[in-house]
Amino acid sequence: MTTKRIRAKIARGSAELAILSLLARESLYGFEISKRIEEESGGALRFNLASLYPMLYELEKRGWLKGQWQANNAGRDRRYYSLTPEGRKQLAPLRREWRSFFQALDRLAEVSRA
């Protein structure tokens, strides 16, 4: 597996975790999701339109998210995404996987002490 592929897999997995974690708290629409991820990660993670929507549609296809048109605070129609019960069920193992991944990486590369 090339470095590029590994990086793409990590980016994809982390994006899934970020989106699911955010939507576990509340329903949000696309632009809000990208803003919140950027803000809450201190700018380390950033989604633009091209990276966000294919991921949302993919998660929706898996049945982890559900999109629904609603008016936002400004009265404009926006497609709000919320976590489905199946998505909520997926979140816990995903969190565990990432935790063990970072712990393993930390043991190996001593990232947290660097």
Added chain:
Amino acid sequence: MRDWRRLVSEKIDRVHLPPAQKEEIAAELGSHLEEVYEEQRRLGLLESEAFEGALSEVFDWAELMRRIHKAKREERIMNDRTKQLWLPGLASFWTAMICEVVLNRMDFGPLTGGPLFHYRLPEVNYVVWLIAEFGCGALGAYLSRRAGGPPSARLFSAVFTCSVLLATMTVVTGICAAARALGLGFTTLDFGMLVRPVLEVVVIPGAAMLAGALPFLLDSKHTAIA
């Protein structure tokens, strides 16, 4: 004021998705770009800079469309026509065929036995078969309604078996007529004798299937589970 939805519609025009789905994607992506633009304007950027900034959200539209198409496509492995018409029709057809085989094996005598032009249906079997056809019609219409099919799809799904039988009889008759014309046999072919098989195998069972489908045809609500 810029029409972001239209801008996105033009960009995604060539992607192979149903029009309604494309419209929804255009509305969603358009609103996203609009919010990026407005945010950049609030930050003090000039109109042209904010516009460029919004457009820079997508580096390669073709690649984005490919990814969206991939994400959306598998949702629609089966299109509406397949779910609402062909699958219920085939389910009804195969159930009818299984019923026929089972009834034949119950030793009431041949259900549709004998050569096509010396057609014979024992009465008891025929009545039992009609009851089965009634259930098959109901099954086809029910499955079609369950998949959100309109009344026309439910009707076709219900009488699909009869359509197949009629088509088969037409083809067989055509072949026999051609063979007779070429002097290859069937010297006693009499089209008048086809009336009874058509009535017994197509028209009357069709009516039974239609009767079975009736409760699902009259109910106009679509209960799609897709």
